[in-house]
Amino acid sequence: MLKAGRLWALGAMSGTSLDGVDAAMIDTDGEAIYGFGASRYRPYSAGEQAVLAAALGRWPGDDLDAAARVVMQAHIEALSGFDAAQLVGFHGQTLAHEPQGRGTHQLGDGAALAEALGVPVVWNFRSADVRLGGQGAPLAPFFHFACAKYIGADVPVAFLNLGGVGNLTWVDPGARRPEDDGALIAFDTGPANAPINDLMMARRGVPYDEGGRLARGGTVAEGALEMFLDEAYFLKMPPKSLDRDAFADMIGLVGELSDADAAATLTAMSAAGVLRGMEHCPAPPARLLVTGGGRHNPVMMDMLRAALDCEVAPVEDVGLDGDMLEAQAFGYLAVRVARGLPTSCASTTGVRAAVSGGTLSRPGGG
Ligand SMILES: Nc1ncnc2c1ncn2[C@@H]1O[C@H](COP(=O)(O)OP(=O)(O)OP(=O)(O)O)[C@@H](O)[C@H]1O
Ligand SMILES: CC(=O)N[C@H]1[C@@H]2OC[C@@H](O2)[C@@H](O)[C@@H]1O[C@H](C)C(=O)O
Numbered sequence: 368m369l370k371a372g373r374l375w376a377l378g379a380m381s382g383t384s385l386d387g388v389d390a391a392m393i394d395t396d397g398e399a400i401y402g403f404g405a406s407r408y409r410p411y412s413a414g415e416q417a418v419l420a421a422a423l424g425r426w427p428g429d430d431l432d433a434a435a436r437v438v439m440q441a442h443i444e445a446l447s448g449f450d451a452a453q454l455v456g457f458h459g460q461t462l463a464h465e466p467q468g469r470g471t472h473q474l475g476d477g478a479a480l481a482e483a484l485g486v487p488v489v490w491n492f493r494s495a496d497v498r499l500g501g502q503g504a505p506l507a508p509f510f511h512f513a514c515a516k517y518i519g520a521d522v523p524v525a526f527l528n529l530g531g532v533g534n535l536t537w538v539d540p541g542a543r544r545p546e547d548d549g550a551l552i553a554f555d556t557g558p559a560n561a562p563i564n565d566l567m568m569a570r571r572g573v574p575y576d577e578g579g580r581l582a583r584g585g586t587v588a589e590g591a592l593e594m595f596l597d598e599a600y601f602l603k604m605p606p607k608s609l610d611r612d613a614f615a616d617m618i619g620l621v622g623e624l625s626d627a628d629a630a631a632t633l634t635a636m637s638a639a640g641v642l643r644g645m646e647h648c649p650a651p652p653a654r655l656l657v658t659g660g661g662r663h664n665p666v667m668m669d670m671l672r673a674a675l676d677c678e679v680a681p682v683e684d685v686g687l688d689g690d691m692l693e694a695q696a697f698g699y700l701a702v703r704v705a706r707g708l709p710t711s712c713a714s715t716t717g718v719r720a721a722v723s724g725g726t727l728s729r730p731g732g733g
Contacts (some may be wrong), residue, residue, distance in 0.1 A: 377452035378698025383531030397702035449671035456701030489701035501718030529661020531560035554605030555642025579666030585631030
């Protein structure tokens with residue numbers, strides 16, 4: 368085991384939106400957060416995105432050489448030059464996620480990355496959790512618990528990540544440890560940006576609905592929204608998680624609508640998933656702190672604000688960086704793995720017992 372006390376870890380996330388790699392430094396002992404450091408965003412080119420999109424849904428053993436080259440090259444570029452980094456947390460690119468079926472698949476070779484960077488790398492964060500009956504996702508909740516302490520929250524707060532998929536963490540900052548009973552509730556809320564992005568690409572040839580401008584001019588199709596909310600997923604109790612394309616057929620529900628009405632309806636569906644999710648919070652949070660790219664979509668944010676009693680604010684309002692929070696999360700989780708501390712528990716993924724998920728690879732092997 369790496370001798371890890373407090374150290375500077377460099378986390379890297381390549382999310383389900385396939386937009387690029389986020390890399391960010393965090394100063395932590397795997398329990399408290401002491402501060403945040405430099406960060407970098409390394410976008411995927413259109414060509415790289417196409418290679419990754421073609422690999423979605425694939426499993427180890429499939430021909431993934433081209434996608435693997437894209438992931439490794441982008442990460443080496445994103446993670447080079449952070450001279451203070453003592454440990455790297457490497458999420459990789461999720462290609463497929465079937466926790467109750469074939470497992471979960473994050474593309475990327477942490478051992479090769481450790482060689483390339485000359486720094487130990489923690490990777491393969493989700494598999495151990497899935498092997499022990501967990502969902503393998505979401506994993507940011509243990510980090511959200513530390514964030515709640517870092518921002519000095521003294522009443523329950525919730526974190527909402529609006530990425531390709533949405534995920535929600537309710538935190539009681541009065542708990543001592545994240546794995547303690549009642550400290551956390553976490554789960555994926557439903558699709559967030561992925562179906563909107565897919566619609567925008569199909570209808571307009573652009574990657575996303577910038578500022579929610581298209582949705583703003585449309586009308587929500589209530590019938591389609593109701594059909595969406597009838598999905599069995601919304602009746603399931605947490606923990607629960609989703610593959611990026613679990614709701615890909617939503618595009619079909621809006622197929623007959625104008626571009627603007629379709630965008631408005633998909634945006635309302637994502638918000639509605641969050642609203643359903645909020646019903647699982649054991650007590651109303653004082654604030655819903657929003658991270659991920661969806662916080663830049665004022666239409667989605669307005670829909671949440673209109674329907675919720677609590678304050679809805681981007682995480683920037685409490686001094687956090689919503690573009691880098693997930694990268695920081697995997698730096699934080701890497702230190703926990705290096706220290707043998709758990710990274711998930713029954714209330715975050717449904718895993719049988721709290722587990723420290725991740726593989727540590729050092730340069731030179733071992
Ligand atoms: N200005 C904006 N207006 C509207 N939407 C935006 C804006 N900026 C970002 N987004 C949305 O946010 C998405 C990127 O979000 P983010 O980087 O959080 O996703 P991710 O990390 O890939 O996803 P996940 O958390 O699911 O792994 C974009 O693809 C887009 O849909
Ligand atoms: C399997 C997988 O990669 N899931 C991602 C995805 O993106 C958002 C949501 O779905 C969440 O469950 C998870 O990522 C975040 C970082 C998490 O594990 O907390």
